[in-house]
Amino acid sequence: MLVSLSKKIREQGGDLRLAGLNEDLQTLFELTKLDTLFTIAKTPAEALTAF
Amino acid sequence: MTRVSIGIRRGRGGHAGDVELVLHVPSDLALVAEAVELVAEHTPTGILSPRRVQFNLRTVLAEALANAITYGNREDPTKQVEVRVEARREAIRVTVIDAGEGFDPSLVADPTAPDAVEREAGRGLFVIRHLVDAVDFNAKGNAVCLTLRAG
Numbered sequence: 001m002l003v004s005l006s007k008k009i010r011e012q013g014g015d016l017r018l019a020g021l022n023e024d025l026q027t028l029f030e031l032t033k034l035d036t037l038f039t040i041a042k043t044p045a046e047a048l049t050a051f
Numbered sequence: 052m053t054r055v056s057i058g059i060r061r062g063r064g065g066h067a068g069d070v071e072l073v074l075h076v077p078s079d080l081a082l083v084a085e086a087v088e089l090v091a092e093h094t095p096t097g098i099l100s101p102r103r104v105q106f107n108l109r110t111v112l113a114e115a116l117a118n119a120i121t122y123g124n125r126e127d128p129t130k131q132v133e134v135r136v137e138a139r140r141e142a143i144r145v146t147v148i149d150a151g152e153g154f155d156p157s158l159v160a161d162p163t164a165p166d167a168v169e170r171e172a173g174r175g176l177f178v179i180r181h182l183v184d185a186v187d188f189n190a191k192g193n194a195v196c197l198t199l200r201a202g
Contacts, residue, residue, distance in 0.1 A: 003171045024106045031181050032174045033163040 006038065015039070017047040053077040053128070055086045059093055070095055072136040076116060078124040083116045086134060090145070094138050098201035107182040108143070111197050114175035115147040123149025123193055142184075146196045153192030 006016040017039040021029065029035040041047035058073045072093055076086045087109050096104040116132060124130040130150040137144045160167060162174045180186050185198040 001171075003169060007169070024110070027106070028110070028178065031178060033168050037168055 003034070003037065017041060019044045019047040053079060053082070055082055055089060057089050057093065066140060068095055068097075068138075068140065070136075070138045072134070072138075074134040074136075076120070076132045076134060078120045078126050078128055078130050078132065080117060080120055080126070083113050083120070086116055087113050090134065090136055094136055094143060096138070096143070098138075098140060099143065099199060100202065103199060103202075108145075108199060111179045111182050112145055112147075114179050115145070115195055115197060118175050119147050119149035119151075122154065123151035125151065140201070142198050142200045144196055144198050146194060148194040151193050153189075155192055156188050156195075 002016070002018075009016045018029075019041045020043065021040060026035075026040075029038070029040065039047065055077070056075045060071045060073075061067070062069055063071050070093070072090060074086055074089060076082055090112055091104070091109055094104075094108070096108070099108065112134070116134065119132040120126060124132060127150075132150075133146075133148040135144075135146040135148070137146075156176065159176050160173065162168070162170065162177050167173070176186075179195075179197060183197045184200045185196075187196045187198075188194065
């Protein structure tokens with residue numbers, strides 16, 4: 001779902017960034033290498049500064 | 052209204068603490084969370100660390116059930132998925148059986164390959180293999196047994 005959403009946002013010239021993942025979600029993103037597809041920040045503020 | 056049914060048998064493995072669960076889950080992805088909750092609630096998980104219960108067990112069951120409903124039963128409302136849980140002193144085994152034709156798990160592509168990372172599906176079995184100690188399919192490919200050993 002996130003991959004599909006991210007593609008749509010990029011098609012519109014935007015970028016989907018993630019923040020505040022808990023340990024379980026962080027593990028799953030790293031395992032599936034989805035952490036290479038998304039910008040993942042610790043906090044929403046940090047995610048925004050990377051724009 | 053279709054619901055998840057559950058049967059519970061205790062002490063069948065020769066030890067009072069052993070538990071067997073049998074669940075029947077209608078082929079509706081909206082019921083996955085309820086089935087996972089029922090298994091987590093009724094499985095004695097003392098042999099596993101809290102993290103392995105709260106994360107590994109729940110995640111792999113949700114993924115296996117979603118696969119069985121989506122690819123096995125093709126969300127056919129007349130078909131059910133059976134989940135059998137055997138909680139013993141040395142391991143917890145979760146078997147998920149669908150009513151489909153089965154598949155060849157060796158043909159499932161690696162979802163972390165560079166050309167696959169952007170795909171929208173196909174990560175479930177990969178995640179399962181990394182979160183349990185053993186993954187065994189039957190010959191037909193419509194039943195998978197996931198083993199979490201004590202620890």
